[in-house]
Amino acid sequence: MMDAMAPRSPVAERRELLLGVLADLVARGGALPLLAPPVVPGVDAFPEPWRATRGGVRALLRRLAWHAGNPRTIELGDERLGAPPTERKPETRVGLTMVRAKQLQFRVEFLGEDDVAGTLAHELGVAHAAVNRPESVDPYRSGEQPEIEIDVERDHERGSIATVYLGLGVIAANAAFQEYSRPGRFNGGYSPLEYDVLRAGYLPMSELAYLLAVQAAVCGTGVPDGLGGPQRDEVSAWLSVLAPQRTELRERLGIPPDAEAVPHREKPERFADIDLAEDAPPPRKTAFRWRTHRGGVGFVAGAVLGVGVAVAVATPSLTPLLIFGAAGGGHVVGRRVRVPRCTACASVVEVSATTCRACGAALRGDIAQLSDRLEAEERLEAEAHAERPTDLPDQSDQRAMTSAPMPSRPRRRRN
Secondary structure: OOOOOOOOOOOHHHHHHHHHHHHHHHHHHOOHHHHOOOOOOOOOOOOOOOOOOHHHHHHHHHHHHHHHOOOOEEEEEEOOOOOOOOOOOOOOEEEEEEEOOOEEEEEEEEOOOOOHHHHHHHHHHHHHHHOOOOOOOOHHHOOOOOOEEOOHHHHHHHHHHHHHHHOOHHHHHHHHOEEEEEEOOOOOOOOOEEEEEEOOOOOOHHHHHHHHHHHHHHHOOOOOOOOOHHHHHHHHHHHHHHHHHHHHHHHHHOOOOOOOOOOOOOOOOOOOOOOOOOOOOOOOOEEEEEEEEOHHHHHHHHHHHHHHHHHHHOOHHHHHHHHHHHHHHHHHHHHOOEEEEEOOOOOEOOOOOOEOOOOOOEEEEEEOOHHHHHHHHHHHHHHHHHHOOOOOOOHHHHHHHHHOOOOOOOOOOOO
């Protein structure tokens, strides 16, 4: 029976599910990974410097895979398109897409200023869950492993549970609940405080905290180091309840009663072959300055002005004439106000701008209507093709030209 002072989350049904998945992982891979202390975030566990590049992501994934005992190489697909404009604090988006016999394939969509290591730790757990699905007998004993495509329904939640089994639970729990606060935009009187919470991974922080408490209980240790404040509070609360149940938890997870906890983890050495060079900038989109105007704004402003004048004059017969006349006049005046826009994102740009500040597209000229964009792109492509040097004949053509007999010149007739 659970103590009355135990945290409310996770509920009993979820606790049983979490323990069931953890027991299945122990049955498939043994109890040794779970009996080792969790990886503590910091320079000692991650000696490679961090940089928000493909090389930096690859180095961090290699280190996490090393901690998790996964020998596969890392393959990255770079699909970064910039920060989502609707998010005030964009979160890192890196997902595992495929597990091969000797390779883990990831897709990089965005690298944020958040807990990147914790986000990637969940993906390493997903890799372990994918090759240890409940329906598989023993994938490591097959002669040639097939490609395993990640299944969101089967692998994501089990993957976050697997982080605790692999020793990445502290890092994963910290990323599951991240708090950020900073001054907002100045509104003329003060700068409001902006507060954001990011939740990486596929389990709530409370459930990861429960699993970390289970791990500490079966190992006979205290609250693991490296936890954030909220994470430490929840692990401590659960551990006070679970510590007396060490024997029952070991039996539930299939851990022998005499199995000893591993005192410390192997100290990593920095990879010598990492490359953290900056990524080449992606090619810019081609766009044009679309010459628009303020006709619509002028129409609305004129109509409002007409209504105001009609109310002031208070002549019913002149009201329609004043409203429509002012609206038409405002429209004419507004059409004379030229406003160039980027054809890629419709943002207003300077008259002589060569780059759109909003989307970064290269502005290659002016067009009168948006429908002229395709024709302008074809014209640019034709001009670029015309500037290329004329293709030289290949060697076979040159040999044919040199070996062919020259035509004889007609002789002049002497007078």
